Amino acid sequence: MANDPTPPARPSRRGFLKAGGAAVAAGAGLGATGVAQAAQAAPGKPHADDPQRAVEPFFGAHQGGIVTPQQSHTYVAAFDLTTGKRDDVIGLLRAWTDAAARMTQGATAAPLDTPDDKPAPDSADILGLGPQGLTITFGFGPGLFTQEGKDRYGIANRRPAALVDLPRFNGDQLVAQKTGGDLYIQACANDPQVAFHAVRQLARMGYGAIAMRWGQAGFLSGPRGQTPRNLMGFKDGTNNPSIAKAPLMNQFVWANAPDAPWMQGGTYTVVRRIRITLEHWDQMELGFQEEVFGRHKYSGAPIGMKNEFDALDLKAEDKDGNPVIAQNAHVRLSNEASNNGAQILRRSYSYNDGTNFYIERWPPWRQETEYDAGLIFIAHQGDPRTGFIPINEKLSKFDMMNQFTTHVGSAIFACPPGARPGSYIGAGLFET
Amino acid sequence: MANDPTPPARPSRRGFLKAGGAAVAAGAGLGATGVAQAAQAAPGKPHADDPQRAVEPFFGAHQGGIVTPQQSHTYVAAFDLTTGKRDDVIGLLRAWTDAAARMTQGATAAPLDTPDDKPAPDSADILGLGPQGLTITFGFGPGLFTQEGKDRYGIANRRPAALVDLPRFNGDQLVAQKTGGDLYIQACANDPQVAFHAVRQLARMGYGAIAMRWGQAGFLSGPRGQTPRNLMGFKDGTNNPSIAKAPLMNQFVWANAPDAPWMQGGTYTVVRRIRITLEHWDQMELGFQEEVFGRHKYSGAPIGMKNEFDALDLKAEDKDGNPVIAQNAHVRLSNEASNNGAQILRRSYSYNDGTNFYIERWPPWRQETEYDAGLIFIAHQGDPRTGFIPINEKLSKFDMMNQFTTHVGSAIFACPPGARPGSYIGAGLFET
Numbered sequence: 001m002a003n004d005p006t007p008p009a010r011p012s013r014r015g016f017l018k019a020g021g022a023a024v025a026a027g028a029g030l031g032a033t034g035v036a037q038a039a040q041a042a043p044g045k046p047h048a049d050d051p052q053r054a055v056e057p058f059f060g061a062h063q064g065g066i067v068t069p070q071q072s073h074t075y076v077a078a079f080d081l082t083t084g085k086r087d088d089v090i091g092l093l094r095a096w097t098d099a100a101a102r103m104t105q106g107a108t109a110a111p112l113d114t115p116d117d118k119p120a121p122d123s124a125d126i127l128g129l130g131p132q133g134l135t136i137t138f139g140f141g142p143g144l145f146t147q148e149g150k151d152r153y154g155i156a157n158r159r160p161a162a163l164v165d166l167p168r169f170n171g172d173q174l175v176a177q178k179t180g181g182d183l184y185i186q187a188c189a190n191d192p193q194v195a196f197h198a199v200r201q202l203a204r205m206g207y208g209a210i211a212m213r214w215g216q217a218g219f220l221s222g223p224r225g226q227t228p229r230n231l232m233g234f235k236d237g238t239n240n241p242s243i244a245k246a247p248l249m250n251q252f253v254w255a256n257a258p259d260a261p262w263m264q265g266g267t268y269t270v271v272r273r274i275r276i277t278l279e280h281w282d283q284m285e286l287g288f289q290e291e292v293f294g295r296h297k298y299s300g301a302p303i304g305m306k307n308e309f310d311a312l313d314l315k316a317e318d319k320d321g322n323p324v325i326a327q328n329a330h331v332r333l334s335n336e337a338s339n340n341g342a343q344i345l346r347r348s349y350s351y352n353d354g355t356n357f358y359i360e361r362w363p364p365w366r367q368e369t370e371y372d373a374g375l376i377f378i379a380h381q382g383d384p385r386t387g388f389i390p391i392n393e394k395l396s397k398f399d400m401m402n403q404f405t406t407h408v409g410s411a412i413f414a415c416p417p418g419a420r421p422g423s424y425i426g427a428g429l430f431e432t
Numbered sequence: 433m434a435n436d437p438t439p440p441a442r443p444s445r446r447g448f449l450k451a452g453g454a455a456v457a458a459g460a461g462l463g464a465t466g467v468a469q470a471a472q473a474a475p476g477k478p479h480a481d482d483p484q485r486a487v488e489p490f491f492g493a494h495q496g497g498i499v500t501p502q503q504s505h506t507y508v509a510a511f512d513l514t515t516g517k518r519d520d521v522i523g524l525l526r527a528w529t530d531a532a533a534r535m536t537q538g539a540t541a542a543p544l545d546t547p548d549d550k551p552a553p554d555s556a557d558i559l560g561l562g563p564q565g566l567t568i569t570f571g572f573g574p575g576l577f578t579q580e581g582k583d584r585y586g587i588a589n590r591r592p593a594a595l596v597d598l599p600r601f602n603g604d605q606l607v608a609q610k611t612g613g614d615l616y617i618q619a620c621a622n623d624p625q626v627a628f629h630a631v632r633q634l635a636r637m638g639y640g641a642i643a644m645r646w647g648q649a650g651f652l653s654g655p656r657g658q659t660p661r662n663l664m665g666f667k668d669g670t671n672n673p674s675i676a677k678a679p680l681m682n683q684f685v686w687a688n689a690p691d692a693p694w695m696q697g698g699t700y701t702v703v704r705r706i707r708i709t710l711e712h713w714d715q716m717e718l719g720f721q722e723e724v725f726g727r728h729k730y731s732g733a734p735i736g737m738k739n740e741f742d743a744l745d746l747k748a749e750d751k752d753g754n755p756v757i758a759q760n761a762h763v764r765l766s767n768e769a770s771n772n773g774a775q776i777l778r779r780s781y782s783y784n785d786g787t788n789f790y791i792e793r794w795p796p797w798r799q800e801t802e803y804d805a806g807l808i809f810i811a812h813q814g815d816p817r818t819g820f821i822p823i824n825e826k827l828s829k830f831d832m833m834n835q836f837t838t839h840v841g842s843a844i845f846a847c848p849p850g851a852r853p854g855s856y857i858g859a860g861l862f863e864t
Contacts, residue, residue, distance in 0.1 A: 052656075075784075112730070116719030123714055124665035124729055128655030177789055177801060192624075193653035193663075196784055196805075204714050212801045215787040221625035223560030224484075231625075233556035282555055282636050287548030297556055298544070352507075352628055353785040353804075355647040357609055369609060369644045372785075373628075 051190035054133035058101040060418040061265050063425070064135030066380050067243040067253065067345070070220055070228075071133045071188040074349045075195040076271060076376060077215035078181020078411055079206065081144065086153040088209045089144075090430050095205050096138065096185075097424035100198070106131035109201035126197045132189040136198050138425045139184030139269055139413025147182075158429060160260035162268055162383045163414045169396040171407065178273050178409030181213040186269070186378070192217060214409065216273065218349025218376040227300060227308065230375060231350050232281055232404070234293050235300035238308055239335065241343045252343045255382050255414075262428030265417030267380040270344075270388040273351070273409030276374035280362065281404045292400040294329030302331065314338070328398045334391055344379040344387040351376050362403065374405070384412060483622035486565035490533040492850040493697050495857070496567030498812050499675040499685065499777070502652055502660075503565045503620040506781045507627040508703060508808060509647035510613020510843055511638065513576065518585040520641045521576075522862050527637050528570065528617075529856035532630070538563035541633035558629045564621040568630050570857045571616030571701055571845025579614075590861060592692035594700055594815045595846045601828040603839065610705050610841030613645045618701075618810070624649060646841065648705065650781025650808040659732060659740065662807060663782050664713055664836075666725050667732035670740055671767065673775045684775045687814050687846075694860030697849030699812040702776075702820045705783070705841030708806035712794065713836045724832040726761030734763065746770070760830045766823055776811040776819040783808050794835065806837070816844060 051072070056064045081089065099109040110121035145151075145159035187198035196217060203212060222228030227235040241248040250256075255263040281289070290297055300308035304316060304324045314332055316324040325332050336343050353372040360366045381387030396402065419425045483504070488496045513521065531541040542553035577583075577591035619630035628649060635644055654660030659667040673680040682688075687695040713721070722729055732740035736748060736756045746764055748756040757764050768775050785804040792798050813819030828834065851857045 077787075114718065116722075117717050119715050120665075120718040120721070120729070123663075123710070125661045125663055126653070127661065127665075127730065128658060129653055130655075177787075191653050192651045192784065193661075193782065196663075200710065200714070200803075204711070207715075212787060212803075214801065215803065217784045217786060219624045221558070221561055221623050223562075226560060229557045229559065229625075231555075231557055231628075233552075233559075278555070278632065279636070282632070283551050285549050286546065286552040289552070290548075297552070298559065350625065351786075352624065352649045354649060354783075355509075355609075355644060369646065371632075371644075371647065 052130040052132055054190060055106065055131045056104055056133055056135045058104040058136070058418075059421050062254070063137045063266070063415055063418045064104065065137035065186055065188050066267055066347070066415065067249055068133075068135050068188070069243065070347055071135070071195075072190050072220050072222075073192040073195045074186065074188045074218040074220075074376070075192075075199045075215065076184070076186045076218070076378070077199045077203065078141065078213045079183045079185075079203070079210040080213050081147075081152070081182040081209065082211050083209040084152055086430070089153055090424075092206050092209050093138075093426045093430075094424040096202050097419055099201060099205060100136040100138075100425075101421075103198050103201065104131065104134045104136060106134075109205070122201055123197065126194050129191055129194055132191040132194040134187065134189040134194055134198060136202075137184075137186040137188075137269075137415055139186070139415040140426065140429070141180060141182045141184060141411065141413050143180070143182035155429060158260065158262065160255070160257060160263055160414060162255065162257055162260070162263075162385060163412065164385060164389070166270070166384075166410055166412050167389065167393075169392055169407065171396050171402055172410070173406050173408055174410050175408050178214050178216075180411050181413075183210060184269070184271075184411065184413040184415070192219065216351055216376055216409075218351045220349050230348070231276055231278060231352075231373060232289070232293075234289075234295060234297055235308060236348065237346055238295075238300055239312070239331070240346055243345070248343075249345075251382070252387070253345045253380050253382060257383065260414075262432060263414055263416060267382065267415050268384050268387075269413045269415050270377075270379045270381075270384055271409070271411045271413075272377040272407050274375045274377050275372065275406045275408050277360070277362075277404050277406075278371050278373060280360075291326050292330060292404075294325040294331030303329075312337075326400070328400045330395070330399050330401045333394050333399050338394065339391050340386075342386050342391060344381040344391065347378045347380060349376045349378070350374070361406070380415075484562040484564055486622060487538065487563045488536055488565055488567045490536040490568070490850075491853050494686070495569045495698070495847055495850045496536065497569035497618055497620050498699055498779070498847065499681055500567050500620070501675070502779055503567070503627075504622050504652050504654075505624040505627045506618065506620045506650040506652075506808070507624075507631045507647065508616070508618045508650070508810070509631045509635065510573065510645045510845075511615045511617075511635070511642040512645050513579075513584070513614040513641065514643050515641040516584055518862070521585055522856075524638050524641050525570075525858045525862075526856040528634050529851055531633060531637060532568040532570075532857075533853075535630050535633070536563065536566045536568060538566075541637070554633055555629065558626050561623055561626055564623040564626040566619065566621040566626055566630060568634075569616075569618040569620075569701075569847055571618070571847040572858065572861070573612060573614045573616060573843065573845050575612070575614035587861060590692065590694065592687070592689060592695055592846060594687065594689055594692070594695075594817060595844065596817060596821070598702070598816075598842055598844050599821065599825075601824055601839065603828050603834055604842070605838050605840055606842050607840050610646050610648075611843060613843050613845075615642060616701070616703075616843065616845040616847070624651065648783055648808055648841075650783045652781050662780070663708055663710060663784075663805060664721075664725075666721075666727060666729055667740060668780065669778055670727075670732055671744070671763070672778055675777070680775075681777075683814070684819070685777050685812050685814055689815065692846075694864060695846055695848060699814065699847050700816050700819075701845045701847050702809075702811045702813075702816055703841070703843045703845075704809040704839050706807045706809050707804065707838045707840050709792070709794075709836050709838075710803050710805060712792075723758050724762060724836075726757040726763030735761075744769075758832070760832045762827070762831050762833045765826050765831050770826065771823050772818075774818050774823060776813040776823065779810045779812060781808045781810070782806070793838070812847075
């Protein structure tokens with residue numbers, strides 16, 4: 001690992017950066033002050049005409065990536081804390097906050113002007129790609145508060161009641177290496193490399209204090225301005241509460257329980273890795289697929305209706321008195337009318353990890369190479385005890401869709417409110 | 433799996449399609465004739481201002497996806513033939529050709545007007561997404577010609593000498609489930625769902641005659657009009673022969689050996705799944721990373737030069753007489769000057785399959801969850817015996833980069849020339 005012999009003609013990297021070489025993103029050399037100013041001045045509006053140049057604010061009352069209009073790619077990851085020191089955790093959160101503020105504004109994780117004999121502070125694979133609407137959302141898993149009954153960081157008594165351990169659901173086939181985690185990072189952007197880059201830099205900053213538990217890339221392909229379709233070919237998210245309606249977000253998404261004032265303005269996030277047996281699904285009759293969803297496939301309309309946003313009439317019956325939307329249709333079981341009015345904000349992505357060798361779980365129990373693809377289900381809510389948990393209790397037992405889906409990963413996180421410039425994500429937990 | 437009870441108010445799907453519902457892509461109902469016309473009339477120019485609406489021609493002297501300007505996403509897959517019947521293979525290639533011609537022009541794999549009690553002919557997850565510059569490239573592996581010495585389809589004597597079985601290279605750690613295959617499909621598009629959709633429909637059409645061997649999603653994030661960077665942060669493809677120069681393509685890319693006239697205008701494609709240990713790479717000194725590549729990281733210039741496209745001077749020495757570009761730098765070993773003038777057309781994509789539990793292959797041999805990410809190396813050439821094979825023989829032994837890369841998958845295919853409307857891909861192999 002000898003260093004590069006420096007030939008006379010070699011330009012200094014610092015000189016190159018000062019000259020503003022075309023390959024280096026405009027903000028790459030931005031100092032901390034510059035970033036804070038850029039972040040405060042950021043309009044926070046997606047550039048509808050150019051997703052590459054879209055900039056989302058980092059600082060604010062809420063973290064980005066929750067009620068932000070959904071970007072086209074994500075990389076989500078969870079980490080186990082390996083340090084026993086409270087100060088290490090705080091130091092990491094401070095460093096993560098600074099780096100995330102930089103990266104969301106289109107800069108590298110740190111300035112690039114390190115000497116050649118040091119590891120570069122950024123992998124640099126995003127130079128020139130632009131901010132791409134990047135948001136970075138941090139969350140805290142149950143293990144941050146207690147691990148095997150131990151209060152590692154002196155905050156066990158601050159664990160919110162809403163940050164429950166998820167129960168085992170019917171049909172769960174969870175893989176430990178895709179499940180859980182003490183810390184969560186969700187990076188969303190309009191480019192896959194920009195999303196992954198963000199997590200990669202943050203993960204590296206934690207070497208020695210954290211270990212990667214799982215990471216997952218995802219994507220969302222939607223026609224402009226329309227509800228995107230998931231890999232099953234149906235529109236996904238039609239019935240989401242509107243992110244444009246602040247009262248709905250206050251009611252269903254933002255945490256406000258008095259037992260955890262540090263979580264005011266935060267949210268609870270459930271992540272489920274749901275494999276979909278696409279080969280099996282694709283062989284089903286079209287009418288049956290629609291019965292499973294309770295919606296028409298091409299239009300997205302509720303069964304019997306014409307348009308995607310036509311009201312869902314769960315009481316409608318056909319001339320023989322049978323329900324038009326089946327009793328165990330996905331849209332019925334997950335609807336707020338079937339769940340005491342509960343709503344969650346779904347912000348899911350498809351994933352596609354190529355193929356794997358599987359043993360099928362339906363007759364004739366073939367063994368073969370199949371797609372390792374499906375849905376990274378991500379749901380934000382004010383309290384999972386009245387949100388995801390009762391809804392999924394019902395779905396896991398009765399949903400007709402279950403014969404095509406397998407939950408192989410699961411995690412829950414408390415995503416704290418946004419940070420003020422100069423402070424850091426989670427300051428309220430550690431400092432108030 | 434009872435069928436949907438049809439309520440009186442339910443609109444017929446055929447009626448919906450006739451009405452040209454907004455959710456259905458304009459070309460979705462295009463008949464075979466219409467597709468052929470559209471394909472012939474297609475300008476073949478990417479819509480630089482709108483990658484979603486870009487259309488690439490399907491029919492022509494060459495298949496698309498070889499000298500086509502690289503799209504941002506891919507899904508590549510290989511299949512094993514399970515049928516023993518020559519007519520099944522021909523029938524499949526005919527059906528694939530028709531469906532591929534439709535899909536590249538923005539249509540579904542087949543018209544959507546099937547009755548509700550039949551499986552839909554298309555998964556429909558791409559409705560409304562547009563053609564996205566989709567290309568679909570087909571290839572034939574050695575197993576199409578002979579399998580365990582058996583001439584299954586009566587074409588063993590037509591196997592081109594250039595379609596060699598790849599030798600074992602130094603350091604190869606090939607996984608059988610990521611290696612080989614009798615048939616190859618490479619779908620490239622400006623959207624990940626559109627690329628995967630194409631392979632998924634084609635794979636399904638082959639049920640009963642083929643079995644999936646491996647599939648892999650990939651992406652390429654490049655600043656507009658610039659050489660993209662791979663996950664190691666370096667520009668990748670600077671030294672590629674220019675696809676704009678037909679003489680170079682004739683010299684290096686298109687097959688022209690007299691022993692296989694059916695391959696005239698085709699190419700030989702090598703696919704390697706190369707895992708990159710990003711965690712390890714990111715900890716290396718910047719100067720060392722540049723020494724490994726033989727290029728400066730940020731500018732992409734050869735070591736000692738200023739600009740990406742400055743000429744590579746492999747004879748340059750520093751004042752002590754040492755080579756400016758190290759003897760085992762990647763750029764030196766892979767350069768045509770080190771390989772008897774051989775060039776290959778690289779058209780690689782990054783891949784990102786989340787994380788896996790690995791046992792590291794370098795000290796201190798840790799066991800941990802690491803990125804399952806790297807490069808889907810794809811190289812097209814007129815003859816791999818003078819292209820990829822000698823170049824990779826050298827790289828696999830001497831390239832400094834090898835300590836960060838592991839070849840875990842490998843395949844070689846003969847990609848025949850393009851088809852004429854009314855004919856099919858591979859007709860020259862079976863019918864002349």
